[in-house]
Amino acid sequence: MAKKRAGGGLSPVQLAARFLGVSVLAGGVLAGIALPGVGALGLATKGTVKEFDEIPADLKRPPLTQRSKILDAKGGEIATVFYRDRTVVDRKDMSPYVQKALVAIEDSRFYEHGAIDLKGVLRAVNQNAQSGGVAQGASTLTQQYVKNVFIEEAGDDPDKVAQATQQTMGRKIQELKYAIQIEKELGKKKILENYLNITFFGQGAYGVEAASQRYFSKHAKDLTLDQSALLAGIVQSPTRYDPVNDPQEATQRRNTVLRRMAETHSITAAESKAAQAKPLGLKVTPQRSGCITASRGAGFFCDYVEHVFLSDPAFGKTKDDRLALWKRGGLTIQTTLDPQAQDSLQQSLSKHVYKTDRVTAAGTLVEPGTGKILAMGQATPYGTGKNQTLINYNVDHSMGGSNYGFQTGSTFKPFVAAAAIDKGMPPTKEYPSPYKMDYPSPVTTCEGTYTNNDGATVHNENESEKGPYVMKEAMAKSINTYFVSLISEVGICPVTQMTDKLHVIMGNGQKLPQQPSISLGSATLSPLTLSSAYAAFASRGTYCTPVAINSVTGMNGKPVPVPKSECQRAMSEKTADSISTLLNGVIDSGTGKEAGLGDRPSAGKTGTTDKRKNAWFAGYTPNLAAAVWVGSASQEVEMHDITIGGVYQEYVYGGQVPGPIWRDAMTGALAGKPTQNFHLVDIPDAKKKDKKKPGDKPDDNGGRGDDKPDNGGFVFGNGGDQGGRPSNPGQGNGDQGNGNGGNGNGQGGWFG
Incomplete structure (x- = not known):
């Protein structure tokens, strides 16, 4: 008796046919497909060769996900990123x-x-x-x-x-x-x-x-x-x-x-x-992807490049399209990062501010006339470990930055001066500029009129700072009452129209408030925003949107379109040259002396916000612009009686901590580059011959010519109330009515 086959007596070929759902012709040939009840494919219980042929056979083979390389402007690798390695x-x-x-x-x-x-x-x-x-x-x-x-x-x-x-x-x-x-x-x-x-x-x-x-x-x-x-x-x-x-x-x-x-x-x-017989002989290279692997301290720049890629329509119409391209990878992304500038910036930040300090520092270098970001760094390293952060303090919140940006203090004053000069006001304009005064009222805005209903006041840092002052001396000494008077006469709207042309928006993406206090830096900006705006002064009035990517090559070797910098005239050449002349004086004989670049012409402005929660230096040469911020990300640290970078600071000013960071970063970045000159204009000095020179009185911080904290926090608090009402981080607590702002401790006034 024949042995019964497994499967109910079916032959191996028939069993295979059952497994595959095929019909068996004479000689055991597999002729066609008969799918037993496969509803997902929509076929009948018994099929034919024709039905098998009707199954779609167009297998779409998407490009395999690969690594992408992010390179600097010289072709050196910054980082490797991938969705699948x-x-x-x-x-x-x-x-x-x-x-x-x-x-x-x-x-x-x-x-x-x-x-x-x-x-x-x-x-x-x-x-x-x-x-x-x-x-x-x-x-x-x-x-x-x-x-x-x-x-x-x-x-x-x-x-x-x-x-x-x-x-x-x-x-x-x-x-x-x-x-x-x-x-x-x-x-x-x-x-x-x-x-x-x-x-x-x-x-x-x-x-x-x-x-x-x-x-x-x-x-x-x-x-x-x-x-x-x-x-x-x-x-x-x-x-x-x-x-x-x-x-x-x-x-x-x-x-x-x-x-x-x-x-x-x-x-x-x-x-x-x-x-x-051989051992495994492993030599494992750990999986490392993303900006955390970036060299030259360029993790934050790398992070910014990724945000640009995922947000710019140049890389896809929708966010999903851009994300799909980023994940697919196989890209070679050559950026604008200059290795010399990046090394110089990072070394300067690390030298002057330690990662273990209570405060940190951030800076961005931009090329005037092109908008290219040449360097971006922070004293706090990029990462998730102790004394590290993934927040990029150089950029706006939408691009990976902090929620608000940081109050800029007196670094905003050049924008007020530029708006005034561009409207025809001479840079020799003089104001009484007393030590203390009420905010002028009414003041025209783009939305109507500002009225000082609360009796808010503004004062200079020291009682000896009394006018009259002309613009050049007021800029060099950073006289608060002068610039409040200036914006009150010019109007707030021309100032914000000027900053709109310079793409100056707050770190949270909102436009500047229509308040006179913006003249003293009450608005919260990012270093990238400030350095790009100052680059317009360096390029004689032409603003260029910042760019981080030079080119992208796809996995097929073909170029991918990239966003280009858009340049437009923001002010006349004469206005820009006038600002460069004014800011050149800030470094030569004013609050920014410690940021001087020796024989290389430079211009800049210091900024110190009330209670010294933020200190800035923003400046430029004709071929490079930069902004450096020092402060705490939480905005809780008041920078007095503090050690930063191993150096004790009784009071921190924009010219004395950010200034040297800016100086050293710029010096290294410009090493070997040609020295270029500004187109300076003739702006007469003050008419009064008996006025003290900047830096020769105790109230100017011991003769060092440092910047003073700016006040004027009436916008979000109640002037005259001790400290005012609490407000959101970065927006200030109000103007103290007790007049303590003149004691050099930055008490009262605008702070955030």
């Missing part, structure tokens, strides 16, 4: 051993069968005929490659990933249909190359090149026999055979691969035995 390489750049090892362990008859290996199917059917489930272990490398394409296309969508990996009859049939297509289109060698580039090898490594770098710190073309066998063995179960976490299991799996290679005659038995 993969570097696609040609088959010639893969060790022959790894190709042989993968075929031996995953599909030893790969070069002999077509899209489906019938013998493999029969083996699987004999093991699973009684289970009624889908046979396992029957997939060819081609079918596995198809499955990997599904997984790659699913991305990080859990529902799509689950669908791509489900073990159903419908999925098996779909894989087979696509496998047939792929075999026709690509051929065996290309399929193997694609498989080795797409598959996951564990430890975050996709593709054999990334895996080779991860486990052995070498290129895939240099893999030895034993190393190749290890990687080939990982593919089946990257977690189980992880050589880092379970070297014993990984060794056993590697040796299984080596024995299989000998059995299939890919290598000799002697080669297999010798390779099995």
Whole structure:
């Protein structure tokens, strides 16, 4: 009596047919597909060759996600970023051993069968005929490659990933249909190359090149026999055979691969035995991605580049489009970062402000006339560890910065002067400028009229600072009452119209408030905003929007459009030259003397906000502009009786801590660059001959010519109330009515 076959007497070929849903013609030929109840594919219980042919065979193979490189302007690598760590390489750049090892362990008859290996199917059917489930272990490398394409296309969508990996009859049939297509289109060698580039090898490594770098710190073309066998063995179960976490299991799996290679005659038995005797020999390179890997302290600049990429329509119409391109990777992003300028800025920041200090510092360098960001750094390193931060204090909140930016103090005064001069007011304009005065009222605004209903007052730092003053001396000494008088006569609207042309907005994205106190720096700005605006003075009145990216090359080697700087005239050349003349005097004989660049012409302005919570120096040469901020991110530290960078400071002023940072950063950045001159104009000095020179009286901080805190916090508090009412961070607490602002401690007035 004949032995009854498993599966109800069906022959192996018939069992295979049942497994695959195929019809069997005479001679046992697999003729067509009959899918038993696969509703997902919408086919009938019994099918035909025609129905199989109607299954869509257009397998879309999206470009594989790869690493992207972010480079500086000279081509040096700043950082590598990736969604999936993969570097696609040609088959010639893969060790022959790894190709042989993968075929031996995953599909030893790969070069002999077509899209489906019938013998493999029969083996699987004999093991699973009684289970009624889908046979396992029957997939060819081609079918596995198809499955990997599904997984790659699913991305990080859990529902799509689950669908791509489900073990159903419908999925098996779909894989087979696509496998047939792929075999026709690509051929065996290309399929193997694609498989080795797409598959996951564990430890975050996709593709054999990334895996080779991860486990052995070498290129895939240099893999030895034993190393190749290890990687080939990982593919089946990257977690189980992880050589880092379970070297014993990984060794056993590697040796299984080596024995299989000998059995299939890919290598000799002697080669297999010798390779099995070797230790794993791992030389692991940890997975590191993103701006945290940036060199030259350029993590914050790198972070800004990513924000630009994900927000600018040049890289895609929608946010999802831009994110998809960023994740797909394979990009070479050459930025505007100048390595010399970046090194100089970072060294200066680290020298003058320690990362363990109670305050930090941030600075940005911009090229006038082009808007190119040449350097961006912070004293607090980029990262998530102790004394590190991921917040970029150089930029607005929408680009990864703090919520508000930081009050700028007297660095805002040049904008008031520029608006006045551009409207025809002579820079010799004189005001009484008493030590203390009421805010003038009424004052015209873009929205109507400002009226000082609360009787708010403004005062200079010291009682000896009494006018009259003309603009040049008022700018050099940073006289508060002069600039409040100036904005009151010019009107607030012309000032904000000027700052609009200079793209000066607050760190939270809002426009400047229509209040006279903006003349004293009550608005909260970022260093990038301030340095870009000052660059317009350097370029004789032309403002250029800041740019961080020079070019982008896609994975296909073709250029990707990038945003370009938009330049426009913000003021007349005469106005810009007048401001440069005024600010040149600030460094020569005013509050910014400690920021001087020696023989190189420079211009700048100090800024110190009330209670010394922020200190600034912003300035420029004809070919480089920069802004440096010092303060606490929380705005809770008052910078007096404080040690910064190992140096005790009784009171911090804009010219005395940010100033030297600016000076040293600019000196190094400009080393070897040509010295250029300003187009200075003749602005007469003060008419009064008996006035003291800047810096020769105790109230000017011991003769050092430092800036004084600015007051005028009536906008958000009640003038006359001790400290005023509490307000939001960065917006000030009001003007104290007790007049303590003149004691040199910055008490009262605007602070944030």
